[in-house]
Amino acid sequence: MHFVLALMLVSIVSAAEPQYTTLKQITPANVTNLIKAWEYDTSDAFPGSEIQCRPVFSNGVLYATTPKGRLVAIDAATGTEKWSFNPNPPNQRNNKFRNRGITLYKNGTTERVFYGVRQFIYAVDGKTGKLAFTFDLREGLGRPPQTLSVTNTTPGVIFNDLLIIGTLVSEDLPSAPGFIRAWDVNTGKLRWTFHTIPQPGEFGYDTWPKGAHEITGGANSWAGMTLDAKRGIVYVPTGSASYDFYGSNRIGDNLFANCLLALNAATGERKWHHQFVKHDVWDRDLPTAPVLVTLKRNGKPVDAVAQATKSGFVFVFDRDTGKPIFDIVERDVPASDIPGEQLAKRQGLPVAPPPFARQQVTEAILSHRTPGTFAAVAEQFAKLKTGPQFTPPSMEGTLIFPGFDGGAEWGGQAFDPETGLFYVNANEMAWVLKIIPRPGGSADGKALYLKNCASCHREDLAGTPPEFPTLINIGKKLSTDDLGAIIRNGAGRMPAYSNLSRLELRAIVNYVATGANEKVAATSQTLNPQLPYTMDGYNKFLDPDGYPAIAPPWGTLSAIDLNKGTIAWQIPLGEHPKLNQPDTGSENYGGPIVTASGLVFIAATNFDNKFRAFDKKTGKLLWQTDLPAAGNATPEVYEWQGRQYIVIACGGGKSGAPSGSKYLAFALPKQ
Numbered sequence: 001m002h003f004v005l006a007l008m009l010v011s012i013v014s015a016a017e018p019q020y021t022t023l024k025q026i027t028p029a030n031v032t033n034l035i036k037a038w039e040y041d042t043s044d045a046f047p048g049s050e051i052q053c054r055p056v057f058s059n060g061v062l063y064a065t066t067p068k069g070r071l072v073a074i075d076a077a078t079g080t081e082k083w084s085f086n087p088n089p090p091n092q093r094n095n096k097f098r099n100r101g102i103t104l105y106k107n108g109t110t111e112r113v114f115y116g117v118r119q120f121i122y123a124v125d126g127k128t129g130k131l132a133f134t135f136d137l138r139e140g141l142g143r144p145p146q147t148l149s150v151t152n153t154t155p156g157v158i159f160n161d162l163l164i165i166g167t168l169v170s171e172d173l174p175s176a177p178g179f180i181r182a183w184d185v186n187t188g189k190l191r192w193t194f195h196t197i198p199q200p201g202e203f204g205y206d207t208w209p210k211g212a213h214e215i216t217g218g219a220n221s222w223a224g225m226t227l228d229a230k231r232g233i234v235y236v237p238t239g240s241a242s243y244d245f246y247g248s249n250r251i252g253d254n255l256f257a258n259c260l261l262a263l264n265a266a267t268g269e270r271k272w273h274h275q276f277v278k279h280d281v282w283d284r285d286l287p288t289a290p291v292l293v294t295l296k297r298n299g300k301p302v303d304a305v306a307q308a309t310k311s312g313f314v315f316v317f318d319r320d321t322g323k324p325i326f327d328i329v330e331r332d333v334p335a336s337d338i339p340g341e342q343l344a345k346r347q348g349l350p351v352a353p354p355p356f357a358r359q360q361v362t363e364a365i366l367s368h369r370t371p372g373t374f375a376a377v378a379e380q381f382a383k384l385k386t387g388p389q390f391t392p393p394s395m396e397g398t399l400i401f402p403g404f405d406g407g408a409e410w411g412g413q414a415f416d417p418e419t420g421l422f423y424v425n426a427n428e429m430a431w432v433l434k435i436i437p438r439p440g441g442s443a444d445g446k447a448l449y450l451k452n453c454a455s456c457h458r459e460d461l462a463g464t465p466p467e468f469p470t471l472i473n474i475g476k477k478l479s480t481d482d483l484g485a486i487i488r489n490g491a492g493r494m495p496a497y498s499n500l501s502r503l504e505l506r507a508i509v510n511y512v513a514t515g516a517n518e519k520v521a522a523t524s525q526t527l528n529p530q531l532p533y534t535m536d537g538y539n540k541f542l543d544p545d546g547y548p549a550i551a552p553p554w555g556t557l558s559a560i561d562l563n564k565g566t567i568a569w570q571i572p573l574g575e576h577p578k579l580n581q582p583d584t585g586s587e588n589y590g591g592p593i594v595t596a597s598g599l600v601f602i603a604a605t606n607f608d609n610k611f612r613a614f615d616k617k618t619g620k621l622l623w624q625t626d627l628p629a630a631g632n633a634t635p636e637v638y639e640w641q642g643r644q645y646i647v648i649a650c651g652g653g654k655s656g657a658p659s660g661s662k663y664l665a666f667a668l669p670k671q
Contacts (some may be wrong), residue, residue, distance in 0.1 A: 019414035021637040025644035029625045037667035038079030042066035045661035046094040051651025054101045057638035065099040066182040069117045076640045083129030087117045101155040116152030135188035135429040145382035148176040159265035166221025170495035178220020192268035196256045204255030218242035219257035224289035236261040239285030246533045248340035253278040266455045272322030278344035283404045308408035312357030326352040333390040352565030356558040357426045361399045377549040393433045397638040403431035411591030420563040423592045430507045430541035438534040445511030458537045475513030481507045553585030569619040574605030591634040603631025629660020
């Protein structure tokens, strides 16, 4: 059956588990015989919705989430819905919802599903679908809960009777701190907290300005975490501090932002850490849960933990000590020319394995897709700042490559203990980071919009579709009540702006909907701390037709030999069907799973709606099938009643792709 960690009488299943299965019924020899075994339609899709959930299997039941945030239990053999839990109030407007999986706790006759919707974690009876209890993630952070935007998109882990989870918080100020917390699985009571922004007297406090813990946010773990139950250690990756792209308010290295933390799972005590980026201004969050691996070093097995990064590197550490398996070399990096900014003077990268994504945009890799493409993108390129990793953000615009989504992304990586191969899919998309002056502190609708919304939706409301939609004429599409609800509660990647007063919220809504610019009395929460700079939006480096401005591949799948520290093979992943050009690769979200029988299964690609199986040793494509929408999720493999299944969520909705509503299961024909 699917790999399950066991602790005494308690067992847990989580979407953060190893993306590896010992099941061998489906093999390279028979994978071409796969057929659709069943299909489950959530009937929840709406324009722009997604399903990013990796389902969890347990004793004939598959637990999953829907585009609108419902939790469902599905018969694992037939795809028939057994029950549905809906946390939404009646007449809830369709706001984009992201959930990447659930955590299942089992102890004797108790079976409980934990998952997050908005600021709440729901504990649902796994057998009946009835709510057991819920708790609010905004509580216990040392700041007024009603002013905070905190949610959860990624499942946590369970150790004994503790649910350990991270959070998603705002990337701009004001922002909640991203503390790591453990909650009692039976009562929902908070049991321990690790301060990722250290408080006075705690280790790392001197890497921040005095008092930063009271006003700074971020340093959160949104990507998931990994438990070594035998050692009682939870490995937690964290993201950048807020504000993401400018840090005059947080001079210093900023521990424990951008770190891999090894914490005592029972107490939250730090055992060791490694910081990947000091004083991050490039949005280099650790994007994925680390992977437990066992390597061969000098002929002996070594238990290690591997962390993939947005920048396209894999760092490998001894699980007990945090000592790097492959040396990490620190190098001098350039200083910033943005007033007030003080970057770290040195940053570290591993000597091995080599990067799995290209590291710098140069003229040599600009696109020649059409005769006119190169001239157009070369003109753009000449105006931008480019360089290796850690080239500072700039007023003219700096190319970030791999981009803000990686490199590695949230789908996770697979490790094959038989071969020592580590499988990672990656994006190769360049983004432009341009720093601009931040609007001043005048409190009117326009100023509040510019302060809170313009970094994503731009000063002119045009956005950067499809990920950050235009707000031009939004008042003709949505009522002011609907707009207010979205701003207040958040949607998808957008945080909840619960810090806004009622009058400030109304001022923003009226400005966006009608252009009216009414003055209001601003609160300290909305205007302090006020930074002098922001960025002009999340802008990809594209050619005039909207394709990447660099030459393919635009997405890859790599197998990295962690025993040797080398890349065993790398192939393009995905295609752009409209180009009629094979092997371009494409942006991809969702991860692989590897089987003991010799296969790597992955969907993930945005535009071609394919689900593929590759030979795990060579990367040769062995099977593919069309999905009803892009499978931007990680598949689940399980066996039930003697039959092996592989299930993928088909939610689409990314990068302007059509949204879908289905889960599909594949299996060999019944004998």
